[in-house]
Structure formats: C-alpha cells, structure tokens
Amino acid sequence: AVLSIGSELTSGRTQDSNAAFLASEVRRLGGRVDEIRSLPDDLPAMARALRELARGRSLLLVTGGLGPTEDDRTRQALARASGRPLRLHRPSLEAIQARFRRAGRAMTANNRLQALFPAGALPLPNAQGTAPGIRMRLASCRVLAFPGVPSEMRAMWEPCRGGVARELGRPPLLLRRLHVFGLAESEVDRRMRRLMAPGRDPEAGLTVSDAVITVSLTSSSPARIAGDEKALRRLLGRAVFGVDGEGLAAAVVARLRRRRRTLALAESATGGLISHLVTEVPGASKVLWEGRAVYTVAAKRRLGVPAPLLKRHGPVSEAVTRELASRIRRVSGATYGLAVTGLAGPSGGTRKTPVGTCFLALAGPRGLQAARRIFLLGERALVKRRAALAALDFLRLSVGG
Amino acid sequence: AVLSIGSELTSGRTQDSNAAFLASEVRRLGGRVDEIRSLPDDLPAMARALRELARGRSLLLVTGGLGPTEDDRTRQALARASGRPLRLHRPSLEAIQARFRRAGRAMTANNRLQALFPAGALPLPNAQGTAPGIRMRLASCRVLAFPGVPSEMRAMWEPCRGGVARELGRPPLLLRRLHVFGLAESEVDRRMRRLMAPGRDPEAGLTVSDAVITVSLTSSSPARIAGDEKALRRLLGRAVFGVDGEGLAAAVVARLRRRRRTLALAESATGGLISHLVTEVPGASKVLWEGRAVYTVAAKRRLGVPAPLLKRHGPVSEAVTRELASRIRRVSGATYGLAVTGLAGPSGGTRKTPVGTCFLALAGPRGLQAARRIFLLGERALVKRRAALAALDFLRLSVGG
Secondary structure, three states: OEEEEOHHHHOOOOOOHHHHHHHHHHHHOOOOOOOEEEEOOOHHHHHHHHHHHHOOOOEEEEEOOOOOOOOOOHHHHHHHHHOOOEEEOHHHHHHHHHHHHHHOOOOOHHHHHHHEEEOOOEEEOOOOOOOOEEEEEEOOEEEEEEOOOHHHHHHHHHHHHHHHHHHHOOOOOEEEEEEEEOOOHHHHHHHHHHHHOOOOOOEEEEEEEOOEEEEEEEEOOHHHHHHHHHHHHHHHHHHEEEEOOOOHHHHHHHHHHHOOOOEEEEEOOOOOHHHHHHHOOOOHHHOEEEEEEOOOHHHHHHOOOOHHHHHHHOOOOHHHHHHHHHHHHHHHOOOEEEEEEEOOOOOOOOOOOOOOEEEEEEEEOOEEEEEEEEEOOOOHHHHHHHHHHHHHHHHHHHHOO | OEEEEOHHHHOOOOOOHHHHHHHHHHHHOOOOOOOEEEEOOOHHHHHHHHHHHHOOOOEEEEEOOOOOOOOOOHHHHHHHHHOOOEEEOHHHHHHHHHHHHHHOOOOOHHHHHHHEEEOOOEEEOOOOOOOOEEEEEEOOEEEEEEOOOHHHHHHHHHHHHHHHHHHHOOOOOEEEEEEEEOOOHHHHHHHHHHHHOOOOOOEEEEEEEOOEEEEEEEEOOHHHHHHHHHHHHHHHHHHEEEEOOOOHHHHHHHHHHHOOOOEEEEEOOOOOHHHHHHHOOOOHHHOEEEEEEOOOHHHHHHOOOOHHHHHHHOOOOHHHHHHHHHHHHHHHOOOEEEEEEEOOOOOOOOOOOOOOEEEEEEEEOOEEEEEEEEEOOOOHHHHHHHHHHHHHHHHHHHHOO
C-alpha cells in the first residue's frame, strides 16, 4: 500500500503525484499496490492507518509529513503505530547541521525534530533536503517513509529498489519507452494497433504529453521487448526520437555531439525556452554556442536584421525568420543557426497572421537549409512549448543520424 | 471521504486528478475531506471500503467503475455494501439507448449494465457519456458516485453542489494564497506559528515548491482573511512577492511595467530559463529588451567581456558576472542588466568554486547596483531553476515597489 500524508492533499490544494510514481515503481518490480490512501496531518488518524495498512501486507510506502514544521507528524505516527519511543539519531542531526553550515544559514530548533526516529528504525539519507527518510518494520510489514517533495522522494527511492525487489521476490518487469514526435496520437495508435491487443506480452501503452507521444512496452522478457521495439521502429520510422529518459532536447544534443556540430539560437516566440531545454542536458556547453531571446524588434535589429525587411514582412514572417537564422549562425560561428518567430498570443493576431502562427528557419553549412510555417492551437504557454519542440524536432531531422 | 476506483490508479498508470478536484470543491463548500482512498477494480475490497468510509461521515464521493466493461464494478459494490439488490432503471436504459441511436452506433449488451442501480438509489444524469452516476445513502451517509472520466465527473458534480452545501450546512470558504521567496520553510513556520494554531480561523497552511513557499489562508470570513494577510505581510515583509495565481516572474514583470523599466538578461548558468520564465508572462515584450544565453566563453567574449578578466577570475566569478550585467545593459539599452553565472553540475566543480556556486549581478541606472554569491544544493535542473528564481527575486527586491 501507499500512504500519502498532508492536509494539502486532502484539501485538494496539491495533487498527489508521489503515489502514482511509487505505485508504478512497485509494479515494475513485479509487485502490486492494492490501496493508495491520503490523510491530513492528523496524528491519531495517521497512526491508525499505518497499523491498518501494514496488516497482511509486505510493503508499505509512506510519503510526506517529515518536514521541520508543527504539522509534520509522520515520525510521531510511526512511533505511535509501532509502540516505540522517538530517539535522537546523532549522525542524522550532524548531517542536518552540516547542511545548514554549507548553505551558510542558521539551523532552527525545529530542524532538530528531523533527527528523531522511532527506536529500531533506520534513516534513509536525503542528499537534496534536510529531512531524512525512515526505514522500519511494523509487525511483519516493511515500511519506507519518504519526504513529500517529489524530487527528494524520487532520489531517495532509487537506492531502495534493490531491497524492495528482494522483498517482493518476483521477476521484475522491464519497461521500455519509445518517444515519438510529429505524428498524431490516432496515427500512432492506428499503426501499432496489432501490438496493443489485450493480453499480449509485452503489454503496450500510449500516453501523450505536450505533443510528445510515448509508447510503453512492459514485459518480464527482454527478448520480447526487443522484438516489439524493432517492430515499432519499423512502423513509426524517423518519428521515434528517443527512448526511456531521453527527451527531445537530449536527443538533439546527442546527435549534434556525435557529428561534432554546434548550435546557435535566435528565439522570438519561444523567448529562451529552446535555450533552456538544450541547457537542461548535461554537456550542452559543447553544443550551444549562443542563444538569444530576440523578443523585441530592437533586439532583432541588433542581431543585424535590416529595418526594411522587418518593415516589409513584419517581425513574424518567413523572411525575417530566415534572416535571424543566418545572422545568429554568422555572429556566433556555430554550425547551425535556428530561429523561431511567432504569435503565442493572447493578443496581436491578424487575419494574415493569426495567433498560433509560427515560423521556423535553419541555416547550416550549405546556407539556408529549410524554413517552415506551422500553426499551433492552445493557450500562450502551450503554443510556446509546442513551437520550441517543433523547432528542436526540425533541427533533429535536418542534422540527421 | 473520496474514494477513487480503478486499477489504472493503483498501478500508477494514471494519476488521480478527480480526488483533488472533489476535495477542493468540498472545502470550498465549507466541508473537509479527511481521507482519500484509491482501490483497484476488486469487488470485495470496494464493498468493504464503501462501508468503512461511510461510517461516521456525512458525505462520501466515489469516482470510477461505472463504465460498461467487465472490470467496472462500482454499482455491484454499492449494492453489496448496502445489502440491496441491483434493479434495472428503465428511464436510464432508455436514455442510454437514445444516446446510441443519436450517435448512429449499435448499443452493446454490456451498456445495459449501466442502467442497473441498487434498490432505492437514484441516477445522476450524464450529458456527456453513457454512464449515469448514482445517488444513494449508506446508513446515514450520503453517497454520490460519478464516472471516472474527469470532464464527465466535473460536469455532473456541478448540479450536485447545492445539495451538498445544504447537507454540509456551512458557509462556503474563501481561499487566499501568499507566495514567499528568500526565507527557509522553517523560518516562515517560526514567524507565523501564532497564526497556525490548531482550530484557528482562518486556517493557515504552508506548502513549498521550488523554493517558493506558499501560505494559504482559508476562512468563511473575508475580514478575518484580510486581517491575517495583513499580519502575515508584517511578519514576512518583503519576502512576500505575490498572491493567488501570481508567480515570481509575473510579479517582476508587473513591477517593471509599473515603474516603466526594462530588462536585459545575460544568462550563463541558467541558460535561457529566466528569459523563458519572463516571456511566459503576457506583456513581457514591454519589458524584456533582450535575453542572451551566454553559456560558452566565446559567447561571453562576444558580449564584450575582456579575455584577461575571464582568464584571471574564471567564467564563474563575481567579476565576470558584474561585467556581463553591465555589458548586456549597455548593448541592449535596457534599464537593468541582470546576469547569472554558476556551476549547475554534475561536473566542473573545484574546491574554490564547488558545483552549486552561483553569482548574480544587476546593473542599473546608477551603475552596478548589486552582486551576490549564492550556494545551491541539488541536482543540475534544480540548481538551474533555483538560480533563476533567486535572480528574479534579486531583481524584484532591487527594482522596489
């Protein structure tokens, strides 16, 4: 079972993403979560639920309630549910103190609470925050308690996977994800229908996020997964850009590095988002020569776009976008210059150039390589995001293998 | 309580957005959800949980398990929990048949199941799908069961609000959120402890996301909320940057616009993220004169940072950051030049400049206004994000009112 603690969850202020993450992890390890529960920061209710959920189960995963504040009560609830007193764990206290020293801040008295553990429990180290997790047993059930901050919880879960797998004693399921860009969901669904028959091994699933379609294959057999991956790559062709944790920007950076190519960006509509996505990838400094957010006409002029061109075609136009791509390439000395202009809205649209119109242009070693007009639907942030992904994909397909 | 039914939830394939929606609705009507539970499509477990959750509560909201397939078992579970048989509800059957006729499709036999209701229950009409909801009582608890499709559930919830409000018999609650940057969670907690006493009105809560701390005040009295907001602003001072839906970038853009100031960015460590955050705000083009991602030494040189300075201090240094801020301000003609350098990792750290070291510098109308060294913990993406927020906040505090 998974138990999520926090009044922000039961009041609906925050959506619980931790429980879904942990449930899918347990599934990948061959286990099965048969209940997810969220409770407010109410000590008696928490202690009762811990006892209830531990009964007859081999594993109980808890998130939240380990912070330094008044209403963080998971450690007390675990103490109460197990009937054991809370004890100070000196190495944990020292780790918390060291953390505050490094950050040059004073530790408050309530951070000391985070070094208390039910007798017999062990800490789960937390490299990213002050709250260590808790590892203990309630009767015959193994309990792992993590902080509620998703990034901390995920990092702390990683080293627990091996122990949990042994506890569950089942062959782990393997998961392979293929990421697809540039095809509609219904088209991907149509092409891979045969692989999605109910009861088939691997089990195939399809999710969409921000126009990126992800196909998941789950099986305990590596050979079956490899077979279906091969079939999928045949069915979907160049639209498959990456696997597992690889995003579109990472795929582009990897290709550019492989071919020893470099990149410069002139972003109008996307306002720095492509540059942000590229610099999320470790090693991006080997590839990204320069990025410019040229949101205003003056910034475009400074990059060298002639005033008459801007006047004749308007800042959101193929001609200006081509010029931006060539100019940023020349100025930076990068192999490729990629430019995006567009109208993300909400205002500023005209009949000729409605909100959602975007232009992409790429200048490369053989001069201007390509330009494209796309039309995107959705609100401002979505148009911006999709334009950035479309530009990255445009680059990916132009750079090749 | 809220009960969500579906194996896709407990396997982690789907995140439960319905429960958070319903919990926040109940809260707005003056009620309080004290448990959220998710179960797989397992009939005995569902019937047991329905009985358990109805006990001692005035309202139980159920979502999911009302579809036409084999594993949709919510109606059977409600029948079993109430000890009443399932009966065919003819008007519901006719509505389902009419729906299929209108769509020009053949009705399958299992759609007939959707017209079965526990004796004494009433249907909740569903204008968007084939599955009607169920309204009934389990002992003294009112139960409302909705389909799991979020859009259908939300549309069907709407007409139930009045009845639920009467059932709860309480005045609706107002919510005010204050966003805080630059203080540790434990420090905010310490300062506002008095306002967080259990049972106090307004009820105060604290959540953290990406180093932004949000204080929520909930009360049925606008005057009490206003009073506590005033007290909080006194306790937290300038660390409060925005309210309700306003993010840090929006707060900065609003201030700059109010004072008719403009901004240019030279981003090394944050690689375009600040520019991206600023251009998420509608009207950012009035403020952001230019953004440059100057990730490489060559890009810093092109902006005019002298080679000897780079060589003497290294690219991640206060001296270079100050120079970047002054240069981008001069080149762009903006009121402010904001620059960030730093080491986001994972590699590249030295003893003098460990991973996580960031420098911020701001050049303004009176020359270099401020520079600051900060130290951030966490993985690459987190360091980058926190550096961007710290830079925006640095700018906010420097711009003033």
